[in-house]
Amino acid sequence: MKLKSKIIAAPYLVWMTAFIIAPLLMVLYFAFTDKAGSFTLENLSGLSQYTPVFVRSILLAAIATVICLVLAYPLSFMLSRLREGKQRIMLMLVMLPMWMNFLLRTYAWMTLLERNGLINRFLGLFGIGPLNMINTQGAVVLGMVYNYLPYMILPLYTIMVKIDDSLIEAAQDLGAGRVHTLTKVLLPLSVPGITTGITMVFVPSISTFIISRMLGGGSNLLIGDLIELQFLGNSYNYNLGSAMSLVLMVVVLLCMSFTNQLDNENKEGGVV
Amino acid sequence: MDNNTIIALKNIVVDFDGEAVLNGLSLDIHDKEFVTLLGPSGCGKTTTLRVIGGFLEPKSGNVFFNAKDITHLPPYKRQVNTVFQKYALFPHLNVYENVAFGLRLRKVDEKELKTRVLEMLEMVGLRGFERRNPVTLSGGQQQRVAIARALVNHPKVLLLDEPLGALDLKLRKEMQGELKRIQQNADITFIYVTHDQEEALTMSDTVVVMNGGYIQQIGSPVDIYNEPENAFVADFIGESNILSAVMERDFSVEFAGHQFTCVDKGFAKRALVDVVVRPEDIQVVPAIQGQLSGVVKSVIFKGVHYEMIVEQAGTDWKIHSTQAQQPGQIIGMNIGPDEIHIMHKMED
Numbered sequence: 243m244k245l246k247s248k249i250i251a252a253p254y255l256v257w258m259t260a261f262i263i264a265p266l267l268m269v270l271y272f273a274f275t276d277k278a279g280s281f282t283l284e285n286l287s288g289l290s291q292y293t294p295v296f297v298r299s300i301l302l303a304a305i306a307t308v309i310c311l312v313l314a315y316p317l318s319f320m321l322s323r324l325r326e327g328k329q330r331i332m333l334m335l336v337m338l339p340m341w342m343n344f345l346l347r348t349y350a351w352m353t354l355l356e357r358n359g360l361i362n363r364f365l366g367l368f369g370i371g372p373l374n375m376i377n378t379q380g381a382v383v384l385g386m387v388y389n390y391l392p393y394m395i396l397p398l399y400t401i402m403v404k405i406d407d408s409l410i411e412a413a414q415d416l417g418a419g420r421v422h423t424l425t426k427v428l429l430p431l432s433v434p435g436i437t438t439g440i441t442m443v444f445v446p447s448i449s450t451f452i453i454s455r456m457l458g459g460g461s462n463l464l465i466g467d468l469i470e471l472q473f474l475g476n477s478y479n480y481n482l483g484s485a486m487s488l489v490l491m492v493v494v495l496l497c498m499s500f501t502n503q504l505d506n507e508n509k510e511g512g513v514v
Numbered sequence: 515m516d517n518n519t520i521i522a523l524k525n526i527v528v529d530f531d532g533e534a535v536l537n538g539l540s541l542d543i544h545d546k547e548f549v550t551l552l553g554p555s556g557c558g559k560t561t562t563l564r565v566i567g568g569f570l571e572p573k574s575g576n577v578f579f580n581a582k583d584i585t586h587l588p589p590y591k592r593q594v595n596t597v598f599q600k601y602a603l604f605p606h607l608n609v610y611e612n613v614a615f616g617l618r619l620r621k622v623d624e625k626e627l628k629t630r631v632l633e634m635l636e637m638v639g640l641r642g643f644e645r646r647n648p649v650t651l652s653g654g655q656q657q658r659v660a661i662a663r664a665l666v667n668h669p670k671v672l673l674l675d676e677p678l679g680a681l682d683l684k685l686r687k688e689m690q691g692e693l694k695r696i697q698q699n700a701d702i703t704f705i706y707v708t709h710d711q712e713e714a715l716t717m718s719d720t721v722v723v724m725n726g727g728y729i730q731q732i733g734s735p736v737d738i739y740n741e742p743e744n745a746f747v748a749d750f751i752g753e754s755n756i757l758s759a760v761m762e763r764d765f766s767v768e769f770a771g772h773q774f775t776c777v778d779k780g781f782a783k784r785a786l787v788d789v790v791v792r793p794e795d796i797q798v799v800p801a802i803q804g805q806l807s808g809v810v811k812s813v814i815f816k817g818v819h820y821e822m823i824v825e826q827a828g829t830d831w832k833i834h835s836t837q838a839q840q841p842g843q844i845i846g847m848n849i850g851p852d853e854i855h856i857m858h859k860m861e862d
Contacts, residue, residue: 406600408598408602409604411598412598413604415596416595416616417619418619419588427606
């Protein structure tokens with residue numbers, strides 16, 4: 243039985259070794275070596291000059307994540323209480339944008355937000371504007387929220403359909419109004435969905451380079467853009483790029499372990 | 515509505531998607547009573563409970579609590595607590611916190627809260643389980659946590675929605691006695707929903723038999739069993755032989771081709787009625803001595819008694835007797851005047 247399961251897992255193990263573990267080791271190696279291949283810490287120590295970019299990336303990703311959570315939470319709850327047929331239709335609508343290519347969706351926002359874009363032309367009819375929307379941090383956050391919102395809705399919805407109506411009724415029965423039902427029952431029970439949602443939105447947001455490039459213009463560089471430049475751009479320096487990737491991974495891991503901490507605390511239950 | 519009435523339902527109408535579930539139901543429930551709503555699934559008993567709990571607003575009609583109209587009061591403002599069918603314990607809280615939930619919301623101070631929670635856990639026999647997560651408990655234990663969680667708030671009325679449905683037979687029997695004891699100790703009103711007639715008869719002061727969104731009969735378990743008002747009640751409560759009969763005159767009824775003496779009167783002359791005879795009330799005698807005689811078709815051993823099907827003039831009679839007869843044998847059957855229950859014919 244054990245041998246059998248190993249054989250079944252073998253294709254993925256090969257895949258994982260070749261495309262996940264090996265590249266990770268390479269990143270590690272390049273981050274601590276210079277062009278000549280000898281050990282150095284310069285790549286990492288030189289990163290301090292990019293601190294503002296790191297901070298901006300974390301900040302924008304965090305804002306986008308919070309907005310996603312605030313938008314998705316009530317929606318997911320509402321979805322989970324609909325009848326099954328309606329649930330399926332609404333879920334389809336949530337997923338619909340994901341059937342389209344990521345780049346196309348982001349391009350679409352460019353044409354909407356442009357100085358001569360649809361929104362400004364529409365507002366122009368009422369004598370407003372033109373507003374400066376594209377190439378702002380706001381546009382970047384909008385792009386993140388738009389692209390990653392479904393990744394927040396799905397885990398929240400999945401956890402909320404499992405919350406039985408009778409638990410909500412029990413809370414009300416025991417004297418909880420709307421606010422207390424939310425804070426004492428619904429929120430604690432949906433923590434696993436919240437942490438998964440946060441991870442699934444925050445991680446791609448913090449490492450994106452397409453959204454910031456297309457909607458943020460040149461002035462709102464994120465860490466993802468910076469890394470891309472080291473590998474594909476003019477400043478070609480894969481040692482530095484690896485060091486950046488390494489730091490980004492550490493930042494992401496820290497954030498994830500923080501949210502996991504929340505999850506675990508919740509699981510232990512019964513805070514007296 | 516007398517002084518003793520704690521909950522009164524007046525002409526409650528509830529429908530789901532235009533399909534009537536409760537058809538103008540009216541019911542008075544007295545203080546400190548153990549009332550059971552009994553009926554087959556879909557009869558509206560759970561719906562009635564949800565209306566009292568405040569989880570369902572009736573389309574029309576009113577709910578009174580101590581003569582105060584609470585029809586539109588949300589559940590969290592009612593002095594009523596519920597034990598849910600699937601217990602609905604909070605999985606993110608331990609046993610202690612589950613029980614303390616209602617008291618915390620009411621900002622009861624920590625010392626009193628602790629006393630009351632522990633007292634309640636003591637009463638349901640779960641001291642020492644405070645720190646356990648409810649999902650690690652057995653069905654019966656979860657059940658008792660749910661009861662403690664509701665009772666700790668000192669509700670005037672406790673609603674129980676088939677609370678023993680998920681338990682096995684032995685545990686169910688134990689919990690029946692337990693619940694009755696808890697109700698008497700706590701000295702409050704229990705409104706209990708079940709489809710199990712035996713459970714209803716065992717525990718209740720008053721049984722409300724429901725069917726199709728209507729109340730069929732309200733009475734003590736003894737009344738309901740011995741004097742069913744119609745064939746539905748007779749059939750639902752216990753086993754019975756139900757026959758069409760003609761009320762010849764007062765104290766005389768004809769069915770199965772025989773004139774029987776009975777104890778009922780006041781029917782119109784030659785009125786068409788239904789007659790109920792319980793299987794254990796039929797006396798088996800030698801064929802020539804019986805008021806009726808029939809052929810034994812089958813005999814099944816049931817533990818305390820034998821259940822026999824006896825064919826008499828095209829009718830199958832169910833008889834419970836401690837003495838077995840042989841299939842194919844011809845036996846006599848006697849029915850005493852007290853054992854004949856006359857009911858008005860159901861209009862349907």
